[in-house]
């Protein structure tokens with residue numbers, strides 16, 4: 001590998017007198033630097049600037065103050081050791097508050113994700129239906145819920161039992177959150193799912209129909225499994241967004257048992273007049289979202305190499 | 311079951327078949343009968359409507375006009391349960407269309423369990439039997455992406471055979487294959503023909519048509535131009551359109567027109583000792 005490289009480079013920098021490169025070489029010589037040297041200089045300048053900025057931040061920042069605001073040790077201890085009383089049916093438990101909040105965040109997000117997935121699939125199929133009214137309803141739904149802020153939808157769902165006495169979502173507050181965020185995310189996910197369905201080649205449906213499968217069975221057994229394989233990465237991105245949007249739950253009047261990370265952090269922040277609990281809550285989000293992000297990239301790379309191998 | 315009694319008469323009958331896509335009339339009145347056990351090859355230039363005819367036989371395309379009978383059942387009857395009949399009509403596509411999320415055996419099992427209601431064990435036994443038959447006993451748990459084109463097409467044939475088809479439709483089954491893989495697929499088809507399968511094969515493989523077909527149909531611009539025994543249609547065509555087409559297919563380099571050129575079956579220089 002290196003051997004031909006050397007000779008090629010040599011040929012470029014020291015052309016024989018008769019070489020057509022002689023003229024070019026003269027131009028380069030007048031400016032004093034070869035392209036390779038110029039690239040090197042530019043790169044060195046970039047490193048110098050970077051190190052300079054880092055050093056400036058390190059030396060000008062008030063580390064003591066920052067530590068007091070975002071990582072005060074006594075507040076850290078309070079945040080890690082605070083407990084919440086949990087009532088499950090008739091039994092009562094005392095559970096670590098931070099752990100409970102982390103679990104609640106996951107339960108809210110995953111529940112809403114499942115509802116979004118089911119409803120999104122129905123919407124996608126409606127949008128691809130040959131029945132006009134199905135398409136219109138699906139289109140209106142998607143436009144409506146993509147246009148509304150999730151916070152507004154959550155607020156409305158939170159108020160519904162007040163507005164309609166007797167109305168009660170199951171597993172409150174979980175049911176409320178699952179339904180509100182699930183309906184919002186169904187709008188986004190239906191577009192992704194529709195793209196996935198359309199990405200399955202028409203020949204797949206024909207092969208299935210040729211085996212005698214009715215249209216519905218072909219969709220369920222052949223099209224959807226392939227569509228979901230294609231859209232797993234974008235759907236996982238939706239799950240990441242959902243984990244973050246579950247923080248909007250703080251707007252509902254929750255009991256401590258229903259606190260998720262943001263609400264939990266905010267309460268302790270107010271009690272201690274310090275940002276440490278919120279910073280810790282933020283870190284907990286990253287513990288969930290960063291691995292999911294890696295998973296998405298891993299899946300994308302894998303499907304890229306599989307497509308490349310074919 | 312209506313009209314004629316099942317089993318008697320031709321396996322496939324096509325009467326006055328017309329098919330239009332919007333303004334474009336692709337099939338302009340096709341009449342055709344295929345007997346049980348007959349091997350029919352359809353040849354003709356690109357765009358002449360060969361695929362469309364094949365796809366009208368199992369109603370992947372809805373005929374604009376005319377009727378199709380299979381095994382005595384009038385498929386163009388509105389009340390016919392087309393899915394039930396399709397389950398017994400095998401079709402093999404140019405692009406294989408294997409299910410990529412299932413391995414070879416599962417590809418051959420799904421139709422049996424989901425449509426024919428066979429048990430998993432029975433479906434597996436039949437799938438494996440047919441995979442062995444097409445020479446893939448050592449590739450049964452491979453996924454389509456792990457198989458060569460020729461192997462994929464043989465799985466597709468095994469998948470169709472696993473449904474115990476009354477007849478098999480082939481739409482240019484070897485056109486997407488590398489030349490060295492064509493032979494494997496053709497020999498499987500030849501075996502099928504020898505076993506007495508009723509087959510309609512759209513193909514550009516003239517040697518296969520000549521050797522295996524009981525009858526050859528030449529189509530052009532949506533009509534059957536010429537038909538008869540293979541030796542006659544391919545060997546001594548009477549219609550000018552057939553002659554022109556065959557000349558182009560059998561002699562794609564137009565060697566005779568250009569003259570000069572050496573015959574190409576000379577061994578390449580590097581094979582000389």
Ligand SMILES: Nc1ncnc2c1ncn2[C@@H]1O[C@H](COP(=O)(O)OP(=O)(O)OP(=O)(O)O)[C@@H](O)[C@H]1O
Nearest residue numbers: 331334336354355356357358359360361362363482
């Ligand atoms: N779904 C469709 N919509 C519109 N036009 C179509 C459709 N399917 C086929 N056609 C047209 O019908 C004509 C015949 O197509 P067909 O595929 O039957 O030809 P073919 O003989 O199989 O050709 P080839 O050898 O290239 O496969 C072509 O002009 C094609 O463009």
Ligand SMILES: [Mg+2]
Nearest residue numbers: 360361362482
């Ligand atoms: Mg075709």
